[in-house]
Amino acid sequence: xxxxxxxxxxxxxxxxxxxxxxxxxxxxxxxxxxxxxxxxxxxxxxxxxxxxxxxxxxxxxxxxxxxxxxxxxxxxxxxxxxxxxxxxxxxxxxxxxxxxxxxxxxxxxxxxxxxxxxxxxxxxxxxxxxxxxxxxxxxxxxxxxxxxxxxxxxxxxxxxxxxxxxxxxxxxxxxxxxxxxxxxxxxxxxxxxxxxxxxxxxxxxxxxxxxxxxxxxxxxxxxxxxxxxxxxxxxxxxxxxxxxxxxxxxxxxxxxxxxxxxxxxxxxxxxxxxxxxxxxxxxxxxxxxxxxxxxxxxxxxxxxxxx
Amino acid sequence: xxxxxxxxxxxxxxxxxxxxxxxxxxxxxxxxxxxxxxxxxxxxxxxxxxxxxxxxxxxxxxxxxxxxxxxxxxxxxxxxxxxxxxxxxxxxxxxxxxxxxxxxxxxxxxxxxxxxxxxxxxxxxxxxxxxxxxxxxxxxxxxxxxxxxxxxxxxxxxxxxxxxxxxxxxxxxxxxxxxxxxxxxxxxxxxxxxxxxxxxxxxxxxxxxxxxxxxxxxxxxxxxxxxxxxxxxxxxxxxxxxxxxxxxxxxxxxxxxxxxxxxxxxxxxxxxxxxxxxxxxxxxxxxxxxxxxxxxxxxxxxxxxxxxxxxxxxxxxxxxxxxxxxxxxxxxxxxxxxxxxxxxxxxxxxxxxxxxxxxxxxxxxx
Amino acid sequence: xxxxxxxxxxxxxxxxxxxxxxxxxxxxxxxxxxxxxxxxxxxxxxxxxxxxxxxxxxxxxxxxxxxxxxxxxxxxxxxxxxxxxxxxxxxxxxxxxxxxxxxxxxxxxxxxxxxxxxxxxxxxxxxxxxxxxxxxxxxxxxxxxxxxxxxxxxxxxxxxxxxxxxxxxxxxxxxxxxxxxxxxxxxxxxxxxxxxxxxxxxxxxxxxxxxxxxxxxxxxxxxxxxxxxxxxxxxxxxxxxxxxxxxxxxxxxxxxxxxxxxxxxxx
Numbered sequence: 001x002x003x004x005x006x007x008x009x010x011x012x013x014x015x016x017x018x019x020x021x022x023x024x025x026x027x028x029x030x031x032x033x034x035x036x037x038x039x040x041x042x043x044x045x046x047x048x049x050x051x052x053x054x055x056x057x058x059x060x061x062x063x064x065x066x067x068x069x070x071x072x073x074x075x076x077x078x079x080x081x082x083x084x085x086x087x088x089x090x091x092x093x094x095x096x097x098x099x100x101x102x103x104x105x106x107x108x109x110x111x112x113x114x115x116x117x118x119x120x121x122x123x124x125x126x127x128x129x130x131x132x133x134x135x136x137x138x139x140x141x142x143x144x145x146x147x148x149x150x151x152x153x154x155x156x157x158x159x160x161x162x163x164x165x166x167x168x169x170x171x172x173x174x175x176x177x178x179x180x181x182x183x184x185x186x187x188x189x190x191x192x193x194x195x196x197x198x199x200x201x202x203x204x205x206x207x208x209x210x211x212x213x214x215x216x217x218x219x220x221x222x223x224x225x226x227x228x229x230x231x232x233x234x235x236x237x238x239x240x241x242x243x244x245x246x247x248x249x250x251x252x253x254x255x256x257x258x259x260x261x262x263x264x265x266x267x268x269x270x271x272x273x274x275x276x277x278x279x280x281x282x283x284x285x286x287x288x289x290x291x292x293x294x295x296x297x298x299x300x301x302x303x304x305x306x307x
Numbered sequence: 308x309x310x311x312x313x314x315x316x317x318x319x320x321x322x323x324x325x326x327x328x329x330x331x332x333x334x335x336x337x338x339x340x341x342x343x344x345x346x347x348x349x350x351x352x353x354x355x356x357x358x359x360x361x362x363x364x365x366x367x368x369x370x371x372x373x374x375x376x377x378x379x380x381x382x383x384x385x386x387x388x389x390x391x392x393x394x395x396x397x398x399x400x401x402x403x404x405x406x407x408x409x410x411x412x413x414x415x416x417x418x419x420x421x422x423x424x425x426x427x428x429x430x431x432x433x434x435x436x437x438x439x440x441x442x443x444x445x446x447x448x449x450x451x452x453x454x455x456x457x458x459x460x461x462x463x464x465x466x467x468x469x470x471x472x473x474x475x476x477x478x479x480x481x482x483x484x485x486x487x488x489x490x491x492x493x494x495x496x497x498x499x500x501x502x503x504x505x506x507x508x509x510x511x512x513x514x515x516x517x518x519x520x521x522x523x524x525x526x527x528x529x530x531x532x533x534x535x536x537x538x539x540x541x542x543x544x545x546x547x548x549x550x551x552x553x554x555x556x557x558x559x560x561x562x563x564x565x566x567x568x569x570x571x572x573x574x575x576x577x578x579x580x581x582x583x584x585x586x587x588x589x590x591x592x593x594x595x596x597x598x599x600x601x602x603x604x605x606x607x608x609x610x611x612x613x614x615x616x617x618x619x620x621x622x623x624x625x626x627x628x629x630x631x632x633x634x635x636x637x638x639x640x641x642x643x644x645x646x647x648x649x650x651x652x653x654x655x656x657x658x659x660x661x662x663x664x665x666x667x668x669x670x671x672x673x
Numbered sequence: 674x675x676x677x678x679x680x681x682x683x684x685x686x687x688x689x690x691x692x693x694x695x696x697x698x699x700x701x702x703x704x705x706x707x708x709x710x711x712x713x714x715x716x717x718x719x720x721x722x723x724x725x726x727x728x729x730x731x732x733x734x735x736x737x738x739x740x741x742x743x744x745x746x747x748x749x750x751x752x753x754x755x756x757x758x759x760x761x762x763x764x765x766x767x768x769x770x771x772x773x774x775x776x777x778x779x780x781x782x783x784x785x786x787x788x789x790x791x792x793x794x795x796x797x798x799x800x801x802x803x804x805x806x807x808x809x810x811x812x813x814x815x816x817x818x819x820x821x822x823x824x825x826x827x828x829x830x831x832x833x834x835x836x837x838x839x840x841x842x843x844x845x846x847x848x849x850x851x852x853x854x855x856x857x858x859x860x861x862x863x864x865x866x867x868x869x870x871x872x873x874x875x876x877x878x879x880x881x882x883x884x885x886x887x888x889x890x891x892x893x894x895x896x897x898x899x900x901x902x903x904x905x906x907x908x909x910x911x912x913x914x915x916x917x918x919x920x921x922x923x924x925x926x927x928x929x930x931x932x933x934x935x936x937x938x939x940x
Contacts, residue, residue, distance in 0.1 A: 007386040008371035016771050022764035026757040026824050027780055033821035034784050037795035044798055054801070106697075109690035116682040127933055132698050134925045136882040138899050139918045142906065143701035146708065146915075151717040153704050186698065205681050219684055244788020246885050251906055261790040261885075268794055268889075278798065281791040288788060369844055389847040402845035406863045415859070416849035467850065 038285075045278035053272045064275025068283055085263065085280075092260040093287065095174065096242035099181040100189075103238050104231070106182070107189035111230075112223070114190075115197035126194065133187035141251045144180045145171065148252070172254030180252040181242050188241070189234040196230025197223075232296065239295075240288055260284050318346040318503030319393070319470030321366060322378035328361055328527075329373045335361040336372070337527040343471075343505060344520075345380075348497050350506045352514040353524035354550065359507045362524075363473050366505060367396050379470065390419070395464035396473040400480060401456045403448040409459050410435070410444035416467035434462040437496070454485045461496065471503045478513060490516050511551045515539060523547050540598070543584040544672045548596045555602070555639050557613075559595045561670075564588065569670060571595060574635040577612040581668035594671045599642035601667035604629050604659045611660025615639060617653050629653055631661065702922065709915035716910060726916040736917060739901040743881055746812060746897060750819035751827070751877035757820070758827035758872055759865070766835040784822040792822070793889035800890055810892040818890050819880045826879045827872035834868035867935050874932050878925055 045064045047055035071082040114125040132140065147153045148170040155167040170176050200223065208218040224231070246261030253259065258266075264284065267277030321343040328336040336358040343349045351359040364370040365377055368389035377385045384392055395416065403412050413434050414427045422430075435441050438458035443451075448459055457477060464472055474493075478486045494517050497504045508514055514521050515535040522532045523546075531543045542548035545556070559571035559581075568580050569589050583589050607614050615631040622645075629641045641661060653659065709727070713720025730736050758781075765777050784792065796818055804810045842864070846856040862869075884899040891900060898921065905914050 011371075015768070019764040019768065019771070020773070023761040023777055023781075026761035026828070027777065029753070029757055029817070030780055030783060030821050030824060033796065033817045034787075034792055035780065037792070037799040038787070040799050041791075041795040106690060106694050109684070109687035110694040112684060113687045113691040127929070128695060129698070130929050130933070131926055132702065134878055134929045135702065135922055136884075136899060136918075136925065138882075138884050138902055139705070139921055140701070142902070142914070142918060143705040145906075146704055146716060147701045149716075153700070183697065183701065186694065190694075202682060209679075209681055215684060240786070240788060244790045246790045246793075247903065251903075261788070264790055264794055265889075268797060274798065277794055281794050284788055285791055288786075292786075367848060369847075389844070390850045390852060394848075396845070396848045398841050398845055400839075400841065402839065402841040404842060404845070404860060415846070415851075419846070419850040419852075419855050419859075463849070 041278045041281060045275050045282055047275055049273050049275050051272075053268070053274060055274050061275070064273070064279040067273070067276045068279050088258055088263050089260055089283070089287075091174065091257075092243055092245075095177055095181065095259065096239050096245075098178055099185060099242045100235050100239045102178070102182045103186050103189035104235065107186055107193055107234060108231070111190045111193035112197050115194055115200070122198075126191075129187050129190050129194075133191065137184055138247055138251075140184050141180055141248050144183050145251055148176055148179060171252060172257065174253070174257050176252040177245075177249050177257055177259065180248040181245060184248060185238045185242060188237040192233035192237060193227065193230045196227040196233075200226055235295065236292060239291060243288055243291070244284060317470075318501055319380050320345045320378075321471055321503065321505065322376070322381070323362070323366075324376045324378065326362070326365065326372045326375035326377070328358070328365065328370065335527055336365075339375075339527075339529050341522060341529060341532065343503060345503055346501050347519040348494065348504045348506065348517055350508060350514040350518040350521045351524060352508060352511060352521050352551075354509055357524040358527040359509075359524050360475060363396075363475055363505060363507045366471070367394055367473050368392050393467075393469050394471045394473060395467060395469040396475060397460050397464045397477045399475045399477065401460040401477075403456055403459055403463070405447075405449050407448065408444065409440065409446050409448055409451070412448055412459055413444075413462045413466050415463060420467060430466055434466050437465070437499070438462045453481055454489065457481065457489060458492075461493075465496070465500060465502070468500075469502065471505060472497075474504060474506045476508055477506075478508070479510075486513070493517060515551075523550065525550070540667075541582060541584070541669050542596060542671065545594065548669075548671060553599055553640065553642075554596045555599060557595045557597065557637065557639075558592060559670075560592050561589045564590075571668075571670065573612060574633070574637070575611075575613050577610075579612055579663070579668055580665040581670050582666070583670035584672050587670070587672050589670050593673075595668050596671060597663055597668050599628070599640045600626075600644075602639070602641045602661050602663045604631065604641040604643070604653065604661050607658055607660030611662055613639065613661040615659060615661065617655055617657045617659055620653060620655065629659075631659060705915055706919050706922065708912055709919040711912045711915070714911060716912060716915070726912040727920070729913050730916045730920070733913070735896070735901060736898070739896045739898045742812070742895065743897040743899070746815050746819055747877050747880040749816045750823050750880040751873050753816070753820045754823035754876045754880075755827045755869060755873040758824050758876075759831055759869060761824070762828055762831040762835055763861075766832055767838075767840060781828055782825050785825050789822075789885040793886045796886060797889040804892065812895065814890050814892075815887060815895065815897075818886050819883060822883070822886065823876035823880050827876040830868045830871040830875065831865065834865055838864060871932060871935055874928055878928055881925075 044055055046060050046062065047057065048059040048061045048063070050056055066079070067082065068085060069082055070079045072078070073080055110129075114122055114129070117125060145152075149155070150167040150169065150171065152171075154170070155164075158164045159167070170179070204222055204226065205218055208222045213221065244261050245259050246265065249257060249259040249262050253262075260280065261284075264277050264280045267273045267280065271277070321341075323339055323341040323343075326336055326339045327334070339358075339362060351362060353359045361370060365372050368384075368387060368391070372385060375385075376383050379392070379394070404415065407415070410431050414431045417427045417430060431444065435444055438461055440455065440458055440462070443455070448456060451459065457480075460477065477493075478489050481489060490513060493504070493506075497517075506514075506517065515538075518535055520532060520534055521538050523530045523538060525546050531538060531547045533541070538547065539551055542551065542554075548554045548556075557573055559573050562570040562572050562578060564570075567582060569583055570578055571581050571589075571593065572578050573595075579595075581595050604617075605611075613631075613633055615633040617629060618632050619628075619630040621628040621630070625645060627643045627645055629643065631639045631641065633639050639661065708716055708719075710722050710724065711719055712723035712725065761777070761781055765774060765781075768774075796814075800814045800818075804814070838861075842860055843856050846860045851859060882899065883897075884903055887897050888900050888903065891897070896904065898917065902914060902917060
């Protein structure tokens with residue numbers, strides 16, 4: 001090893017050191033105000049709940065975790081399934097799944113249509129998707145609320161058209177949650193889909209037609225397999241926030257149609273059961289992680305046959 | 308202008324001593340030793356991946372050699388960073404700063420060196436004149452044509468008056484016509500500034516046109532160093548002969564060696580005289596090369612060096628290539644200049660005799 | 674008879690679905706804006722065109738306070754996040770992989786991977802305790818929390834720009850005697866400027882829009898505009914809230930337009 005080599009190794013070491021220094025502020029901030037608190041929450045989930053919220057520090061118990069799925073009978077002290085919790089968790093998963101499907105059904109054709117416009121008009125379409133994307137989630141939820149209220153735009157229009165006599169009860173139902181989430185998260189599906197369809201090499205589509213494929217076969221066998229990364233990205237971007245939705249079910253679902261997010265919030269408010277809330281939050285995180293892993297695995301396995 | 312010429316009149320000498328460079332498990336440069344003289348136009352020529360660009364980057368300081376030393380005027384600069392070396396580079400895609408004007412680009416190096424504004428302005432103006440871009444100083448570089456960008460890149464690298472200018476395939480992005488005129492331009496700039504130019508290219512014609520000396524590289528090693536004439540007419544080995552221009556390979560037996568010439572017997576039985584590399588004493592069976600334009604085809608006579616049958620004639624405008632299958636089965640090509648209009652005088656299937664002058668054949672190192 | 678040209682790109686029904694999508698995207702927002710000009714007391718009927726709810730919202734001191742608070746937090750959070758993200762982007766791009774780099778990526782993007790409500794309650798747990806210990810309950814907690822979740826958004830465009838940036842430009846600068854700092858100052862930073870602005874704006878809007886984390890972290894009397902609106906939604910709403918939403922909407926639209934043009938200029 002000679003001098004120049006020494007210099008190169010020294011320079012590399014110093015480079016890595018300065019790279020750690022440079023990234024330190026971001027890492028520290030995220031650790032203090034995002035990652036660290038998650039660990040504290042994990043700790044809290046194993047503590048005894050305080051009488052007026054919070055926990056009794058350093059008194060440990062598994063009650064928080066068992067109460068996620070089980071409840072103690074008031075009379076004979078036996079453990080039974082916590083039906084209310086389980087049904088809310090199950091509803092959250094179902095609603096998030098259907099939201100993903102609905103955004104995909106609307107979002108894929110939209111993204112495809114935009115991506116196949118001439119470049120100049122394309123920009124305008126993308127711009128039009130971006131505006132709702134940048135609009136405050138609460139405002140969009142609120143806008144949806146005004147449309148589906150009993151005296152809202154939708155019911156008034158249907159009555160005026162003579163299709164129905166009295167208003168449909170949409171708000172404060174699961175349908176309202178589903179409509180709201182689809183509406184709010186639709187741009188999150190369209191944008192990544194658009195990005196991957198735009199990169200699609202349409203000579204491959206030409207080749208497909210040349211080899212006797214029909215329009216549907218071209219879509220099914222060429223376009224969809226090739227834009228799979230976009231479909232995966234869009235689905236993840238919709239599914240994760242749907243599962244943790246808090247504002248939308250609070251505004252549109254009402255008290256009866258809670259989702260996991262609202263159930264968690266309740267433990268920190270009226271429920272005064274912080275360990276349970278902490279355990280539920282971690283459960284939510286675990287569901288998200290499992291969904292992510294399953295989805296990405298399945299998608300990549302399915303995709304490998306085509307690409 | 309006069310001042311800049313006198314100060315830059317002494318280009319630096321580059322010494323590369325035992326340079327080896329590994330990228331992980333891949334050896335890009337294998338034990339290269341080269342001496343580049345002051346004020347010369349030196350070219351590193353070779354196919355892509357031969358290590359020529361890596362060598363250039365080690366002179367610039369973008370790569371550090373794994374082993375060996377880089378010397379500038381005798382002192383070791385291996386450990387210096389690029390911004391500490393009085394060496395400037397013209398990059399392949401020019402690497403002009405898109406957010407700066409032409410003048411700001413040219414003055415960048417001097418500004419970084421902390422030179423006074425007045426000096427920068429005057430040098431930039433000199434440089435603009437030197438590369439024929441007077442009055443374009445305030446243009447954004449993004450609005451220039453490829454050829455103009457090339458000139459800005461040159462001016463920018465020359466402005467700090469480096470001891471050595473490194474050029475990394477700077478002409479490859481230009482079209483043929485522009486490339487030809489830039490070749491002449493580069494040679495002029497090198498003579499005018501007196502700076503040592505180290506030029507990297509894979510284009511043999513470019514190398515032959517401009518260089519004082521050429522190093523032909525292959526697989527991380529230098530195969531031959533010499534003047535364009537040496538490289539073209541006296542290739543030392545098969546790779547060099549094959550890489551530069553077109554050539555014919557003939558097998559032959561050495562009959563005798565005297566002074567710097569050898570007598571060899573060709574497969575046809577004819578004996579010719581051939582030169583050979585200085586470090587070789589030819590004996591036994593050898594390979595001899597003859598350039599196609601150094602051979603003549605005609606009606607076969609008893610004294611013809613070679614005999615064969617024409618199997619293809621390719622008309623190229625300036626030349627005609629006559630492809631001949633020799634009696635022993637070897638392929639041989641004769642290049643005839645089309646001095647007169649009309650047919651070359653041969654047809655497919657004709658039997659021809661081939662002759663060449665005594666001083667054109669070269670024996671290759673094994 | 675000639676058949677019209679066969680368009681290989683078209684798929685039946687996609688145009689129709691697209692139109693429906695855009696109709697569905699814009700109808701609720703449009704209705705919201707229209708009703709902000711409603712003269713009536715309630716959202717249930719149309720009482721004629723009027724700007725009075727804008728005036729009412731403008732004069733409402735609670736709205737004023739919340740708006741100012743939102744802007745202060747967003748400015749601080751976006752500025753801090755952009756600086757931190759710029760530094761982090763410089764530290765994580767354009768290098769051979771080194772130990773800990775993947776960890777950095779994971780950490781920086783962590784706020785994107787965890788549902789907001791989870792981060793919100795975790796912050797509630799930690800900050801409520803710190804508030805008791807230190808006695809400080811100012812806007813600092815909100816700024817810190819917002820900065821953390823804004824970092825990945827600011828990081829995204831800066832990193833993308835850095836990765837697509839031609840390394841030879843910086844090499845050229847080094848070749849022309851620029852030190853590392855000079856290279857950054859005269860070459861890297863000017864070339865990054867559009868991405869830095871884009872990152873800042875993205876972070877700014879993300880901070881301005883946040884409801885959930887703010888709702889859980891804020892102390893009493895620290896409503897931002899979104900949490901104020903969320904509180905109002907529990908009551909019977911008047912078009913005043915539409916007026917606030919409309920102004921908010923206009924602001925984000927202006928930001929999108931600016932963002933759009935910055936991106937376009939870059940291409």
